[in-house]
Amino acid sequence: MVRTSVVAGLGAWLPAGVVTNDDLGRELDTTDDWIRSRTGIGRRHIAEPGVATSDMAVEAGGRALKSAGVARADAVVLATTTPDRLCPATAPLVAARLGLGPVPAFDVSAVCTGFLYALATARGLIAAGTADRVLVIGADTYSSILDPGDRSARAIFGDGAGAVLLRPGEPDEPGALGPVLLASDGSGEELISVRSGGSREPFRRETAADADPYFRMNGKAVFRGAVERMSQSSRQVAEESGWTAGSIDRLVAHQANLRILHAVADRLGLPRERCPVHLDRVGNTAAASLPLALADAVAARRLLPGHRTVLTAFGGGLTWGATALTWPDVQPA
Numbered sequence: 001m002v003r004t005s006v007v008a009g010l011g012a013w014l015p016a017g018v019v020t021n022d023d024l025g026r027e028l029d030t031t032d033d034w035i036r037s038r039t040g041i042g043r044r045h046i047a048e049p050g051v052a053t054s055d056m057a058v059e060a061g062g063r064a065l066k067s068a069g070v071a072r073a074d075a076v077v078l079a080t081t082t083p084d085r086l087c088p089a090t091a092p093l094v095a096a097r098l099g100l101g102p103v104p105a106f107d108v109s110a111v112c113t114g115f116l117y118a119l120a121t122a123r124g125l126i127a128a129g130t131a132d133r134v135l136v137i138g139a140d141t142y143s144s145i146l147d148p149g150d151r152s153a154r155a156i157f158g159d160g161a162g163a164v165l166l167r168p169g170e171p172d173e174p175g176a177l178g179p180v181l182l183a184s185d186g187s188g189e190e191l192i193s194v195r196s197g198g199s200r201e202p203f204r205r206e207t208a209a210d211a212d213p214y215f216r217m218n219g220k221a222v223f224r225g226a227v228e229r230m231s232q233s234s235r236q237v238a239e240e241s242g243w244t245a246g247s248i249d250r251l252v253a254h255q256a257n258l259r260i261l262h263a264v265a266d267r268l269g270l271p272r273e274r275c276p277v278h279l280d281r282v283g284n285t286a287a288a289s290l291p292l293a294l295a296d297a298v299a300a301r302r303l304l305p306g307h308r309t310v311l312t313a314f315g316g317g318l319t320w321g322a323t324a325l326t327w328p329d330v331q332p333a
Helices: 021-026 033-041 053-068 091-097 111-127 151-156 186-191 205-210 219-240 259-269 288-298
Strands: 002-014 016-021 043-046 075-079 105-108 134-141 160-170 178-182 192-194 214-218 250-255 307-316 317-325
Touching: 002 091, 002 111, 016 021, 021 033, 021 151, 033 151, 033 259, 053 091, 053 134, 053 288, 075 091, 075 205, 075 214, 091 307, 105 111, 111 134, 111 178, 111 192, 111 288, 111 317, 134 205, 134 288, 151 214, 151 250, 160 288, 178 219, 186 192, 186 219, 219 250, 219 259, 219 307, 219 317, 250 259, 250 288, 259 307, 288 307
Parallel strands: 075 105, 075 134, 250 307
Antiparallel strands: 002 160, 016 043, 134 160, 178 317, 192 214, 307 317
């Protein structure tokens, strides 16, 4: 019998530094009204100099372990677009700093859909009997790859980390992961990308002047794709769970843009208040977005035990996906 994975712990961490829209307006040609009207974002947390993705992942991962009431995990899956280094992966360092010993630990790269991909991977480890407890972390330091002069990207993105601990359990118990949908379309890779630094366009001294090491995004095309794909995938996992779209209690969607969140809720026929919003205070935190939104919604009592919950995301690759679960009695540490 295939073992089911159950959410048993939840952790979140945001760096102390805060950049408001007014702060950005003093540096760039932008205003609080311009940013809020287009994104719904009012501020974002930015990592201090010397703080890397691993530092934030350790904080969030430790809190997820504490929330679950356990000291150890058997594996670590880290979703990130901004690893500490191109080589090696960041997850082994996170596992070592958490004192987990020689457990399997690896990174997953699916940009803003990364946390869902990591959840599905962790579920596979538990189903196969490779691990009993898997720490799934989403962490990104997007401030490290943003062009200082790009007002759109700097207005949208922030830094942070969130995590859940999965354990084996019964398919009908609260917290059990239901259907998982994952998909991609590589023909859209140019819509969200960091052009230089990989094997396609490696850094070289002789071509440094033409390199572009910064994150770039085609916002209009991404907006359309995010609304369509997140709506479709959310509806599908709800139906596979035996729910109607209208019976979803909470749609916890990747926190990219308030207009996207509202458009997805509208397409599903859900009241907008069923879609918790966290981005107004933290911005788009990429792979950390879903677990941070979960932790915020639980802490604010907007997400309660027993709620029929759908998680969905859309990101670079292009990638997208969704999963469904009945929310358990789990509190963020």
